[in-house]
Amino acid sequence: MWQVHHYLTHKQGIAVRECEDALASSERSGACAVADGATEAFGARWWARLLVRGWVLRPQVEQAAFLELVTELARRAQRRWAARPLPWYAEEKRQQGSHAAFVGVRFERIDGNWRWRAIALGDSCLFHLRGTGLLLATPLSEPAQFGYRPQLVPTRPEALARCGEYIVESAGSAEAGDRLLLLSDAAACWFLQARADHDAAADQFLDLLQLGCGAGLDDLIGTQRQSGRMRNDDVAAMLLSFGPQP
């Protein structure tokens, strides 16, 4: 019916345990999510992981319900961080809270068709692919839109109260053979540029992802980083493929 392949790698020069991108999927709820913890934020890795894991269990795709869920997760994060004494610099950083980009998609079969709904805040992106065509890219669709400081999913309540207007909801129908691709920012920006340049690397990336070929993806990403075409950053990728009706 549907298959999901995923790939996660850390930026060159840091340890695997320092990767601040996160991804999760749930077969039961029909949901996939990618988050990218902000490098300069407190507990960014933990917040990104909490967001994707919490969301795929309760995949809220409408703004109000999404914010309610995130508020609950943020409280959990604050409680964990407040539980122990910290040195002065970590305490100050904790007070500033954490931030992460987020994109999540929920899909279901309705009257024999695949329907999907997505929600995003920040610069992690969703792409709807049909054959070799790109039907939709959201919330960003041009390489030039990356690089500015986007509004992210915060943990501080006052910041959460202000982020509603930046949340992007989207929806669509998928046919058998369609694919949905979720990417964190560096890979998303690169993917859009590679497609615009008719660079075969974009299709290679999809093929390797669908084959679950982690070593091949490592090589491809290493080459793209070295050439300067992809920014040296963590990469989270999920590819959701819809099969024919059983």
Added chain:
Amino acid sequence: MTYSAEISRSNPTCFVFVIDQSGSMQDPFGGGEGGGSKGDFVADVVNRTLHDLVIRCTKTEEIRNYYHVAVIGYGGETVQPALLGELAGRELVPIAELADKPARIETRNKKVPDGAGGLVEQQVRFPVWLESTAGGGTPMCAAMGLAQRLVEQWVAEHRNGFPPTILHLTDGASSDGDPTPIAQQLTALKTNDGNALLYTCHVSSTRGAKVEYPSADANLPDDFAKGLFRMSSALPEPFVRAASQMGIAAGEGSRGFVFNGDAASVVQFFDIGTRPANLR
């Protein structure tokens, strides 16, 4: 392309603060702003800048050593490392060690946004590494000499690093000769990513027209100002961008130089000078 090296733990960069502590730093700014003496104000701003550098390197409970930092004070007959407490006498210090060893941590009141468009007073911790002190002449040549020695050693050990930034603050003319040749030797030092950057902020006890980040010396009043201008490096693109974000009209060719600066100039100077991008 120069000034584009990624700053990481394995490829850190370096900041050297060179602070005039001569007798005239006891005087207030020309406009009387900044509260007490220039020296008190500058010490506060340097402490705040060090604090901000530490926070920038904080990852949850860990500090990443993206920066090596030295603070040199000069005044009277002495030129010496100016960090206090456990770090007294130390020259270049990794940022993690700086974070763990302030001389003391004060509690101060700070106005912060209340989330409803207003401000509310909040108590914050204010680490202190540097105290205000002022006396005697202005041995600028000797201070530049010490900075040169530190930077020379650092670039030899970090060939691929983002080049060192030297932030020099003074309120008067050198009392031990012309610092220009030593400054030129200092800015001739380089890594594979570019030459060391020397920025100069001149502050004044008299009210006069300030000149900020000029690209030519035509509007500078005298040879002293022109000399400081010539010593100072042109701002590379990441610094121009930082200045522009603060609403300062800096562009290609602008020097990292302020003349007759006031209290606000000092704050901006240290902010712009410590903002190279590309933190990993």
